[in-house]
Amino acid sequence: MISEKMMGFVKNSSVIRAMFEEGKRLAGIYGEENVYDFSLGNPSVEPPVEIKEALLQVINEENPNLVHGYMNNSGYEDVRETIANSINSKFHTAFHLENIIMTVGAAGGLNVILKTLLNPGEEVIVFAPFFGEYRNYVSNYDGKLVTVSPNTVDFQPNLEEFEKVITKNTKVVIVNTPNNPTGVVYSEETIKKLAEILNKKQKEFQTSIYLISDEPYRELVYDGAEVPYITKYYNNTIVGYSFSKSLSLPGERIGYLVIPKEVDDYEDVVEAANVATRILGYVNAPSLIQRAVAKCLDSKVDIEIYNRNRELLYHNLVSYGYQCVKPQGAFYLFVKAPGGDDKAFAEAAKKHNILIVPGFSFGCPGFFRMAYCVDYAMIERSLPGLKKLAEEFGL
Amino acid sequence: MISEKMMGFVKNSSVIRAMFEEGKRLAGIYGEENVYDFSLGNPSVEPPVEIKEALLQVINEENPNLVHGYMNNSGYEDVRETIANSINSKFHTAFHLENIIMTVGAAGGLNVILKTLLNPGEEVIVFAPFFGEYRNYVSNYDGKLVTVSPNTVDFQPNLEEFEKVITKNTKVVIVNTPNNPTGVVYSEETIKKLAEILNKKQKEFQTSIYLISDEPYRELVYDGAEVPYITKYYNNTIVGYSFSKSLSLPGERIGYLVIPKEVDDYEDVVEAANVATRILGYVNAPSLIQRAVAKCLDSKVDIEIYNRNRELLYHNLVSYGYQCVKPQGAFYLFVKAPGGDDKAFAEAAKKHNILIVPGFSFGCPGFFRMAYCVDYAMIERSLPGLKKLAEEFGL
Numbered sequence: 092m093i094s095e096k097m098m099g100f101v102k103n104s105s106v107i108r109a110m111f112e113e114g115k116r117l118a119g120i121y122g123e124e125n126v127y128d129f130s131l132g133n134p135s136v137e138p139p140v141e142i143k144e145a146l147l148q149v150i151n152e153e154n155p156n157l158v159h160g161y162m163n164n165s166g167y168e169d170v171r172e173t174i175a176n177s178i179n180s181k182f183h184t185a186f187h188l189e190n191i192i193m194t195v196g197a198a199g200g201l202n203v204i205l206k207t208l209l210n211p212g213e214e215v216i217v218f219a220p221f222f223g224e225y226r227n228y229v230s231n232y233d234g235k236l237v238t239v240s241p242n243t244v245d246f247q248p249n250l251e252e253f254e255k256v257i258t259k260n261t262k263v264v265i266v267n268t269p270n271n272p273t274g275v276v277y278s279e280e281t282i283k284k285l286a287e288i289l290n291k292k293q294k295e296f297q298t299s300i301y302l303i304s305d306e307p308y309r310e311l312v313y314d315g316a317e318v319p320y321i322t323k324y325y326n327n328t329i330v331g332y333s334f335s336k337s338l339s340l341p342g343e344r345i346g347y348l349v350i351p352k353e354v355d356d357y358e359d360v361v362e363a364a365n366v367a368t369r370i371l372g373y374v375n376a377p378s379l380i381q382r383a384v385a386k387c388l389d390s391k392v393d394i395e396i397y398n399r400n401r402e403l404l405y406h407n408l409v410s411y412g413y414q415c416v417k418p419q420g421a422f423y424l425f426v427k428a429p430g431g432d433d434k435a436f437a438e439a440a441k442k443h444n445i446l447i448v449p450g451f452s453f454g455c456p457g458f459f460r461m462a463y464c465v466d467y468a469m470i471e472r473s474l475p476g477l478k479k480l481a482e483e484f485g486l
Numbered sequence: 487m488i489s490e491k492m493m494g495f496v497k498n499s500s501v502i503r504a505m506f507e508e509g510k511r512l513a514g515i516y517g518e519e520n521v522y523d524f525s526l527g528n529p530s531v532e533p534p535v536e537i538k539e540a541l542l543q544v545i546n547e548e549n550p551n552l553v554h555g556y557m558n559n560s561g562y563e564d565v566r567e568t569i570a571n572s573i574n575s576k577f578h579t580a581f582h583l584e585n586i587i588m589t590v591g592a593a594g595g596l597n598v599i600l601k602t603l604l605n606p607g608e609e610v611i612v613f614a615p616f617f618g619e620y621r622n623y624v625s626n627y628d629g630k631l632v633t634v635s636p637n638t639v640d641f642q643p644n645l646e647e648f649e650k651v652i653t654k655n656t657k658v659v660i661v662n663t664p665n666n667p668t669g670v671v672y673s674e675e676t677i678k679k680l681a682e683i684l685n686k687k688q689k690e691f692q693t694s695i696y697l698i699s700d701e702p703y704r705e706l707v708y709d710g711a712e713v714p715y716i717t718k719y720y721n722n723t724i725v726g727y728s729f730s731k732s733l734s735l736p737g738e739r740i741g742y743l744v745i746p747k748e749v750d751d752y753e754d755v756v757e758a759a760n761v762a763t764r765i766l767g768y769v770n771a772p773s774l775i776q777r778a779v780a781k782c783l784d785s786k787v788d789i790e791i792y793n794r795n796r797e798l799l800y801h802n803l804v805s806y807g808y809q810c811v812k813p814q815g816a817f818y819l820f821v822k823a824p825g826g827d828d829k830a831f832a833e834a835a836k837k838h839n840i841l842i843v844p845g846f847s848f849g850c851p852g853f854f855r856m857a858y859c860v861d862y863a864m865i866e867r868s869l870p871g872l873k874k875l876a877e878e879f880g881l
Contacts, residue, residue: 092694092751094605094627097758104761133556142554143545146774150541159537159735161528195590195739195768202767210489227765232489299487340554342773344590356487363492366499370622372597373590377772378737379541 100227110446117444127473129461130446132271132423136392136464138339145386149379158379164369166193166347166376170385174347177388182320190351192364193376196344197307197333201228202371204329204348205263207363208301209234213262218248220425220455222271222305234263241455246275246416246425254288259296264289268318269308272453272460273425274418276312279319286325293327299355302328307346308421310337310391313398316419326353329360334384336422337391343380397422400463404470411478412486422464425450429484433459439483443476495622509841516839522868524856525841527666527817531787531859533734540781544774553774559764561588561742561771565780569742572783577715585746587759588771591739592702592728596623597766599724599743600658602758603696604629608657613643615820615850617666617700629658636850641668641811641820642676649683654691659684663713664703667848667855668820669813671707674714681720688722694750697723702741703816705732705786708793711814721748724755729779731817732786738775792817795858799865806873807881817859820845824879828854834878838871 093101110130117126149158165171171188178186194200209215211233217225219241229236237256242249248266266285268277277285289300304321309332312318322328333346350361368375404424405417414427428436433449433456440447440459450458463470488496505525512521544553560566566583573581589595604610606628612620614636624631632651637644643661661680663672672680684695699716704727707713717723728741745756763770799819800812809822823831828844828851835842835854845853858865 092696093602093754093758096605097602097762098754100761100765101754101758104764135551138550138554143550146545147542150538150545155533155538156530156734159533159737161526161736198767198769200767207488207492210491224765228767231765301487339551341556342554342770344769344772359488359493359496362499363488363496366495367492369499370495370619370626371766372593372595372623373768374593374739375737377590377739377775379775380772 096230110448113441114446117441121444124472126444126446127469127476128446129463129465130448132462132464134336134339134341134392134464135466136339136396139387139390139392141387141390142338142340142383145383146379148386149382153382158382160378162375162378164375165365166191167381170381173385174388178349182323184320184322186349186351189361190349192348192350192361192368193381194331194346194348194368195373195376196335197305197331197346198224199344199373199376200331200333200346200348201303201305202231203364203367203373204303204331205229205232205234206367206371207360208262210262212260214258214260215263215265216253216256216261217265217454218253220246220272220450220453220458221265222267223452225265237261238454243458246270246273247277247281248285250281250284250288253285254292257288257292257300259298261292261298261300263301263303265303265305266321267305269312269418269420271308271421272423272448272450273416274421274423275416276316276318276419279317282319282321282324289325289327299327301354304328304330306330307333307336311394311397311422312420313394313401314419318420322349322351322353326351327355329354338384338387339392340380340384343377345376345380345384397464400465400467400470403467404461404463407474408477411481413481422462424461424463425458426461428457428459429481429486431457433457436484440480443480445473445476445480491625505841505843508836512836512839519867521839521841522864522871523841524858524860525843527857527859529731529734529736529787529859530861531734531791534782534785534787536782536785537733537735537778540778541774543781544777548777553777555773557770557773559770560760561586562773562776565776568780569783573744577718579715579717581744581746584756585744587743587745587756587763588776589726589741589743589763590768590771591730592700592726592741593619594739594768594771595726595728595741595743596698596700597626598759598762598768599698599726600624600627600629601762601766602755603657605657607655609653609655610658610660611648611651611656612660612849613648615641615667615845615848615853616660617662618847620660632656633849638853641665641670642672643680645676645679645683648680649687652683652687652695654693656687656693656695658696658698660698660700661716662700664707664813664815666703666816667818667843667845668811669816669818670811671711671713671814674712677714677716677719684720684722694722696749699723699725701725702728702731706789706792706817707815708789708796709814713815717744717746721746722750724749733779733782734787735775735779738772740771740775740779792859795860795862795865798862799856799858802869803872806876808876817857819856819858820853821856823852823854824876824881826852828852831879835875838875840868840871840875
């Protein structure tokens with residue numbers, strides 16, 4: 092009696108659920124410390140201490156009706172102003188509170204903006220490999236997902252193919268950098284070329300193509316990598332941000348959209364996004380945590396912890412013969428599946444109690460994702476199994 | 487360039503926005519204390535002190551990765567178990583954690599369950615007057631809203647008409663008791679008759695008709711009124727609850743769905759609701775506040791404050807000649823519009839700096855809603871204007 096569309100969603104979700112169940116099953120047999128779960132992108136580093144201090148300050152010092160009450164659907168004005176100023180000082184932009192809509196995480200923000208923009212059948216282009224939930228978000232509003240095939244050399248987007256798949260029905264392009272699942276940061280050169288293509292195509296088709304930059308991993312970068320702020324390169328850019336990873340607050344569901352005044356039909360987009368926030372049932376981003384994160388915009392988790400994991404896992408994998416682009420961001424490695432069949436390799440890994448996600452779920456078969464936001468010691472314990480796997484597959 | 491559907495939503499929303507702007511305009515001219523805004527259902531009573539204590543306890547004593555981290559999309563298991571036990575002890579039910587899904591307020595819960603159940607074109611029956619957002623929630627999933635006309639004698643639902651409008655395409659019926667905008671509590675007799683009709687029609691059409699009980703005002707009742715727990719009267723009942731009003735936490739977006747094991751296709755419904763929570767972008771209800779409300783299930787705001795407002799406003803309105811059913815719940819009065827034209831009356835009220843919501847927006851023209859979750863002193867100050875208005879309209 093559930094809806095037919097939900098039947099499909101439930102069916103697809105059962106793959107992830109099955110992996111989760113398998114992990115629990117293995118832990119039951121072999122003990123939790125002998126199962127190596129690299130399947131979940133769940134931040135393991137503690138939130139910075141500033142978050143606790145900010146929460147206590149808000150709870151102890153501010154008016155409870157303000158802290159827990161309704162505000163504008165787009166969020167507290169002072170919070171939005173503080174965030175706009177923080178972005179401006181970091182990226183030399185010129186945003187005001189009107190450009191910021193507080194959202195229920197980046198997932199909430201993406202849903203709000205897709206509901207705002209999409210008519211049924213309009214096309215949304217994503218670059219493989221991509222975060223699998225984009226499929227569902229686009230389907231929520233009856234959009235049509237168009238996938239650009241992966242550039243498996245360095246996982247920068249395949250811009251030649253991109254240019255070819257843009258049509259007059261292209262309404263949205265989603266980029267995600269630092270990227271899940273590859274960890275790769277799109278270079279400034281990539282962003283410039285992307286913008287050039289989009290501008291050309293907008294002119295050609297006399298349409299507006301909105302570029303949504305999904306940036307939950309913006310703060311998680313290594314080796315001093317720079318992540319270009321995309322609104323500066325392409326006018327029709329809308330940014331979706333989340334504090335889930337930068338402050339290790341994924342359960343709190345707090346993030347924001349940036350809608351620059353330069354986007355086409357700016358006022359309609361902002362007002363519709365405000366209304367979409369309400370009618371999708373979010374109503375507003377959770378209030379107390381809005382006020383707390385606004386006090387912590389210069390804080391972030393200790394990424395050296397993730398960096399150590401990255402170095403340990405990457406160097407050992409490569410020494411065993413695995414092939415992998417060394418990523419500069421996020422907390423994932425995207426590794427070529429020995430033998431070429433990612434599902435078969437994931438099955439073989441399970442026999443060593445190693446849980447990984449096959450690349451097909453990111454639209455990129457032949458690879459697998461390892462999330463290294465786990466205990467360093469767990470990575471160490473998993474290495475003999477990873478080495479044996481490499482040997483089994485003749486690396 | 488926004489979607490056509492959103493164009494319509496934005497247009498409708500501009501009515502409420504216009505009222506809000508008008509209030510600000512009037513406050514600018516006459517001073518804030520001389521404008522009497524009865525238009526918003528925004529809880530004014532402070533959260534009970536237990537909420538602050540619970541928040542501090544969770545923040546100071548629990549593991550931050552647990553408190554702010556991901557959990558199952560349906561919410562923390564211990565929180566859900568505690569809530570199930572609390573409902574059981576209050577209403578002699580037999581729920582377990584599996585029956586509870588934590589949601590982003592009641593609005594989030596309604597969206598989750600409507601997405602779970604509705605195929606495009608399936609019918610959702612509501613009883614006028616009804617919370618106007620139901621229109622949008624049903625439209626989100628391309629359902630068809632079917633309105634039962636109001637029973638303006640006592641605002642119990644019009645069950646004769648209800649029986650006639652049920653068809654084989656009826657998938658959902660929404661009830662909201664205590665009711666927004668009338669404040670009326672549906673009697674046990676009403677619920678029993680409603681259940682009887684639904685059971686008869688399910689048999690006749692060989693269908694499943696889900697009754698969604700939207701209960702954000704359950705705890706806000708006066709005169710010792712009892713609000714029947716509807717799962718006990720009709721097997722296919724799903725409850726949507728919110729802590730927004732009972733604990734004055736509307737900004738925090740925290741509530742839950744109760745999906746009893748007796749509902750048709752129980753396991754599919756629960757799994758799909760879990761998936762819908764994820765793919766609608768909620769992912770999960772905000773985490774810290776989940777843990778805090780679970781410690782406050784026996785607390786509620788001081789409703790004597792609302793009760794005093796109710797008595798003051800009701801008795802004065804009646805003494806001026808207004809006609810109004812004295813409500814037993816929520817914080818609204820639904821008053822007959824003198825002259826019969828609710829829009830014209832709302833315009834006339836504005837001239838006395840009194841802001842009210844015309845009944846047409848609740849599907850019930852000829853009446854208007856006053857939200858009395860405001861300062862007692864503001865009600866007192868508004869009385870001369872309300873009296874003059876009555877005289878103008880010849881009451």
